Amino acid sequence: MRDFFGHVNISNFDAVSYINRVANDNATNLPNVAIAVSGGGYRAMLTGGGALKAFDSRTPNSTAKGQVGGLLQSATYVSGLSGGSWLLASIYVNNFTTIGDLQAGSTGDAWQLGRSILQGPETGGIQLLSTADYYRTIADQVEDKSNAGYNTTLTDIWARMLSFQFINATDGGPNYTWSSIALEDNFSSGSIPMPLVVADLRSPGEKIVGANSTVMEFSPFEFGSWDPTIFGFAPLEYLGSRFNNGSIPANESCVRGYDNAGFVFGTSSTLFNDIVSYVNRSGLPSVLENLITDTLNHLGKDNQDIADYVNPFYNYTQNTGLTTQTQVLNVVDGGEDDQNIPLHPLIQPSRHIDVIFAVDSSADTPDSWPNGTSLVYTYERSLNSSGVGNGTSFPSVPDVNTFVNKGLNTHPTFFGCNSSNTSSPTPLIVYLPNYPYVTYSNLSTLTLSINNTERDAVIQNAYDMVTMANGTRDADWPACVGCAVLSRSFERTNTKVPDICNTCFNRYCWDGTLNSSTPAPYEPTSYLTTLNNTSAAGFIMVPNTVLLALGTVAMTAMAL
Template sequence: MRGLITVLASAASLNLCHGSLVLLRDASPEVLAAEALTAPIIVAERALPNSPSGGYAPASVDCPSTRPTLREASSLSQSEVSWLEKRRNNTVAPMQEWLSRMNISGFDATSYINGIKDNATALPNIGIAVSGGGYRALMNGAGFIAASDNRTNNATNTGQIGGLLQATTYLAGLSGGGWLVGSIYSNNFSSVEDLRDGSKGSSVWQFGNSIFEGPDNDGIQVLSSIDYFHTIVDEVSNKEDAGYNASITDYWGRALSFQLVNATDGGPQYTFSSIAQEPNFMNGDTPFPFLVTDERSPNTAIVSLNSTVYEINPFEMGSWDPTTYAMAPLQYVGSNFSAGSVPSNEKCVEGFDQVGYMMGTSSTLFNQFLLQINSTSIPSFLRDIFTNILTNLGEDNNDIAQWEPNPFYHFNNASNRNANSKQLTLVDGGEDGQNVPLYPLIQPQRHVDVIFAVDSSADTDLNWPNGTSLIATYQRSLNNTVQNGTAFPAIPDSNTFVNLGLNTRPTFFGCNASNMTGDAPLIVYLPNAPYVYHSNVSTFDPSYDRTEKISIIENGYDVATMGNGTLDKEWPTCMACAVLSRSLTRTGTAVPAACSTCFDRYCWNGTTDASTPGNYTPAFKIAELSAASSAGIAKMGIYVAALTASFIVMLA
């Protein structure tokens, strides 16, 4: 019965999605020609399907001789400290090469890095944060990662920034940005080019079929839509049969995995903690990945700015906030950590951190559909139906990611808001307003110097960012009850962002470290803007043909490079100056004249204009690739309905 209902609802969803309200986006001949020239590339398959159940369900295992325990979040884990020793050494050569190629006039980057390479505290420490925003965020963020990756074709040519990724220590994502980060690492740190182009027989990053349809029959396995939904339902049922509660996030994460993990059935047996056992990560050859998620208080639909924020990394999950203030070993996170340790008479559990469930946890925003549904274009009778469905989900606590058992049960009882709850309730990491995942990167224990903040948020009526996420993080840093010693540069109001054009071009925040209290990083803000394509598609748009995908990624590449230097040929130099800024201060090195020029050009100088701006409709910065339509906006209401219908029935 469950499978039949699922298939019927899926069919209904497809009818909605392909109704007359859907507008087509056209592709230019140039884009179509570029597609024809694109050769398929083989995407690396994961080598470590290590769930002990052999599938999606967690399973009991013998605990290691040193039984896993929780720890207070007063320092980095020893695992991260040991990893950093390898990674920081491995960033020296690519950083030296990258800085030299960025061509800072009058500055010998090679000599400078050689002089400090044996002192990790003097070396620049780079972080990248990729915002949420559904597939829009995945693809725009992918453009930045592709531009930063020296494996991308032509990314090390003049005007390009390839190699920044190889010099980076940390890479964070949430929601759609978390899909990007999770997919890259789930596929052995494949390049964006490899993931974008895929290979015959793979459904990875093939977004033409939405997750409500399933992959084409020529994918990595032959599945009809009926088989696709049966597979998802059966896998989640196996988790329930093993004694674990299932929520809509289980189905959501499983469906996403078919598009994001290059393995049969989306790799149900792959875990996020297995990243720590991959040779390229173990050897410090890749940055350190994070996903970010928010805690939602029981019996509520609102996530406020003082909600507890959690990070998920290959070693641990937990929160630096003074509320929970604890870290749990991710590999064993499904174990019964009562009061911080697994009882001596109980076994440990592995496999709870299934990679799709981790990506789903960071992007669980079904309660936001309920909060926003009245502003959509859904007909009133459908709005009433879906409001009732979502309300029932919320009442049953199924509209969230249910982490049960709660790893932090009876731990830090005096401050932990969920210390007495056997379930930890987690939702999309951007629901507290911090849609750019800066949280793990601004923790003082990590000493990050510069963060490239890639913002694909839909803050305005037309789905463009206006700095709201940076404002939220700044405001949170001023709240002594949750900030835990984090420092963040001053950020102006969202009206100033629009009125001064700070949301249309790169802007540096926190340029003068001497004017700040605490060890705050320099923020290089990179907002999504229309360089060559209308990349402001809706967060709730679940399908994109190949032309759309390539065009949005290319637009993100142009955001990263300012149109390959077309808008500012000195932009690569200015990026390098941002990377060096804190290091130059620590070593007492004079700021090169070229960097002073860059800082004058890109640093926010404190000017504000809080007057209400007019409608924000940015023009193309270079030249339009295609006649992009407003389909993403028009489809939003329809896809809310489709999303709800397809997944709610799985819980029936």
């Protein structure tokens, strides 16, 4: 954090000296920073990637004037779900690599996304498989898990496919585990943030995941939930072991390797049970629509459309919820409860997080732009203090119509600036919505391939989005980021807020006013010269849904 404030200048305030003084006096008053990356397929992965590229001090020129490099290194946590979890996996499983290095990969390497996930990577680099060999290898990998005595579903196949796209290892790194991240030197030394992957729990017999569904969390150490339905965590390294009342019986074995890295981020993005709603809006010919719908409904009846986990909370007597009464957990995409930004792990009181930089690539509008829906759902969930809220606190946010009418989804917006309006410690939310700067980055969630030119344009767009076009949209923006980082710390230390910070808060904090009238269709125009001039949402959806139909049929045959 000292390095971050070494180049982020807050006028008439010595932030580095402040950090040093607070660290010596009472380190608990130091700023506690987190970053959250939303779901949304490749759109979210690449937009989040551009944001982290800007936040990463290792990126060339990211610590120059107008830049915010070092924010990533200053963060304690970074969370992701669905497409955001793909981003975390791409970085952490590949030894905390940089976005630039991922972009520079060769044919067959991670992030070479020109071929559909359903076709497999091009031969070359570390991958030497034809499409037929690709499917055969995946089938063998999934069969190995089945032969070990575990249920397998469509998610296991999906997870192996994703692994070929995001893990730089032969055959998608089938032996890589999420818990192995904890063994990396840069993680164990505390040099990098803790990655948190989010998924949702689907109750037995349930088809629709509601807003009050249990939110599950994977860290390199644990798997579990803060929600009252579980309120417990199990050691991730031993996930797959058959726990009973919080321990492994003497007649059972301690299992390792179940937390396959691909299975973790595949679980967070397993939205097969929700794809029917996409298909119904896609405009496909009825014959093809019926094919996909019938196939997915068949999978749903057999519980093949979820990720199946051995329940480590079985008979856990400290909790009497239904979750403890079943030997398996049905886990699905982390955004199915409409909390598409993974804020839930970051607003837990015991984590004491001061500020969350929330990168939102949600497809809330018909053209796949965000409108604040995720923030609304997280806020409303936190109000259920006697239930799933469970002690969490979240700042007040407006309705989605106000987001659009007041343009809060067109630029960074701060929520929770006045902490005196909350009854318990509440993080400041720096909302960073997907917005066109140099390209229309509103790819369909079901985009299954993207060439390197488009990929790099979306990444650059997000870089401009979180730097306010390298400070050209607002020269004070880096200082405003610094002020957001320090805000809660200032309150705890009774430090006078610098004038530039008051200017920033007046500029970026939601003023509390509403305009809930129905907005006009949201069709943003690019802020800078575009690298391409076609909105991405319309033309990608149908062909990739066709591929999805064919791939679903193929995967169904493998799964059943």
